[in-house]
Amino acid sequence: MTTQRAKSGRVTIHDLAREAGVSVSTVSKALNDNGRMAAETRARIKRIATEIGFRPNALARGLLSSRSFTIGLLTNDTYGRFTLPVMAGISEALVDHGVSVFLCAIEDDPALGKVHVDAMLDKQVDGIIATGKRIDRSLPVDLAGLPVPVVYAFTAGAPESVTLMADDAQGAGLATAWLKKLGRRRLVHITGPEDFVSVRERAAAFSREAGEDASVLYGVWSERWGHEAIADLWSAEEGLPDGIFCGNDQIARGVIDALRERGVKVPDDVSVIGYDNWEILAEQTRPPLTTVDMNLKELGREAGLMVLALAEGRPTEPGLRKLPCKLVVRHSCGGAGRPE
Amino acid sequence: MTTQRAKSGRVTIHDLAREAGVSVSTVSKALNDNGRMAAETRARIKRIATEIGFRPNALARGLLSSRSFTIGLLTNDTYGRFTLPVMAGISEALVDHGVSVFLCAIEDDPALGKVHVDAMLDKQVDGIIATGKRIDRSLPVDLAGLPVPVVYAFTAGAPESVTLMADDAQGAGLATAWLKKLGRRRLVHITGPEDFVSVRERAAAFSREAGEDASVLYGVWSERWGHEAIADLWSAEEGLPDGIFCGNDQIARGVIDALRERGVKVPDDVSVIGYDNWEILAEQTRPPLTTVDMNLKELGREAGLMVLALAEGRPTEPGLRKLPCKLVVRHSCGGAGRPE
């Protein structure tokens, strides 16, 4: 306890060895439950280790084991509302394994992307997770052929890689089925730009469930577009919908506001359902928004465990995995109880 | 070029030395512009290094230099809209210095906080930045007495530490002065809970600028409260305000919606100004919101450079630093041109 520390200021294995009166090899084996030694010695070393607060230097350890217990998260979405839950899931899953996460926002900039990837490789990350905001675009940096495994989440992946995404068809089906179950018959889908593959997937699932004559209105991802769509629909006077499935929560917010301004009651006259479950928005609409949740945190968790498995060389089948969405029921659709 | 690589799969300094026909010491000195050697040799080694793609292993380097070129970002705010811009600023400032950032979300959980801090220290981070969502609360983990420097941003710091925050009084003054400059005379401040020190600071600055009789309404940080406040004010029929300064953009959104529903024109009858410049919200209000921007990205940049300075042992004066806010003029106040 009174012996002096190494000059670095941190307690090293040598300090501990000196304190315990054994060699560093013995200390290492004691702490890692390796090798042969008297149980009493092992226990004593462990006790002294906690007493003097020894914690092994991860740099030194990583140098030898070629495992740094570090992964990189590359993101496009200036940590918007998609990447954030994904990150939370990753971190939550990996902290239990002693893995820390480098966050790198690359902003659609190839040069910045390369800088970050190089920096991470220099730091010997065990793997990389790439995330974006849409599944049909890839990050502006080539991650194929890297010396570490890469997992893609919510962004387009390389051919033989592991890619995770939310199941758009299933999510849209969930929403449409819910509207029908509540007795809504004249359904409309107000959504984002048609060039998003997710938009097309959801629209197809909507049409399948709602009937081919149910119309789909493509636009942009904004509140304003929700307003405009309602203005267009209600200018027709006839064939007005009684159930509206929106492509995201912002559109839904615009739709609900526009309906209120027209004196149309939500959910009495029309049920409205959103997508994303962006809570800060969904909870503040009047009435609070029933919406589809993509389980992004769970997606992040899966991505974290996946990249860890790859880093440890455990067998993992490549390909695209679609994770199910869930319905979050609030008050914008009427009805009660939980979704099936 | 034809010589085989080390078994690790990565190019080491030994591979490079063999390729160049020199010793590893010479290579190291060549690449770091250290020591003495023929200019021609240095150039040749550098050329071969890029040819075979040599990049020094940061773990090995860090082991020796006790600089890992890594910092940790500890956050409370499950990466909400405060921490995010701060993070972006940190990352942007540090990537140029080759520093990568570990992101750790600790969710008000002391145990999780300790786990993350320990993991970061094990990985020999050069410093830690702690961020939160309010300046009068500290993170649930003790960062005093750590073997690395700590900088606090938007959260309460330890006594002799460096702490960065936005200048609440200046920001509120900016907003109030803007309303007055536009000719508004009957001002109201609708804001959040009075137990926030930022709320009190801003309210004090508002009163100073607007006159002591200008009223301040304390509430919560939600759209709903904005609605309620307008309902209360307009139930009085007399002494109606013509300028409303809101404590955040969500309240402002609620205020604007409530005014529209009452047939009060914004900005013709009443000017409304928000706080935070949460773009996705501020741009979608009708009309788009004029609001105070706390320059959080800049704050993050400063925090990054600060922790780097401390890590390198450069002298840095401790204490609380307040960074100025700026006014972002959109259409909710009327008037034109830029703030003074």
Added chain:
DNA sequence: AAGACATGAGAAAACGTTTTCTCATGTTGA
């Protein structure tokens, strides 16, 4: 009683760098 074997623990090498020291050779000055 003597070889075979189990046990406990230390010595040394290894990981990939950087840095200090040493040394051979060439060059200058008187």
Added chain:
DNA sequence: TCAACATGAGAAAACGTTTTCTCATGTCTT
């Protein structure tokens, strides 16, 4: 012509671990 010195480059130690050998001692077998 010889000492003093500058130059270019390599050898070796160091950083803090883990892991593989090695070895002394003690305990069985027969």
